[in-house]
Amino acid sequence: MRKLVLLLLGLAVGIVGTANVLNALHRRDAYPRGLMDVMQHHFAALRDDLRANRCGPASLEHLKVLRALDGEIGGAVYGEDTPDAPFREYEQRLRDALTSAPAECTGLAPAADKIGAACEDCHRQYR
Secondary structure, three states, X not given: OHHXXXXXXHHHHHHHHHHHHHHHHHHHOHHHHHHHHXXXXXXXXXXXXXXXXXXXXXXXXXXXXXXXXXXXXXXXXXXXXXXXXXXXXXXXXXXXXXXXXXXXXXXXXXHHHHHHHXXXXXXXXXX
């Protein structure tokens, strides 16, 4: 009986310990995931506006938010470490696509394609 109780107690402690470790690992990646989710939301809204030919102030606000969040990517993914060279290249491609995007609706569709391509290239490498 004593061995059975100890076995059950060991299983319970193991389950609790495993849950704590998994929770800590999940929290570690919360900021990069959250940042990418917010960027994905704004890019999708911008792309949808352009596809529906309803580009307006809201669309330009999505672009503005993407530009503001662009500077956070390296710190979110690498923290205080120095990003590796390919990551910095992908980050620069995105920055170039965002800064070359016009501040008005005319000509924004090709810029949105470049932004999407920069995101896809990086995700293909790092996912």
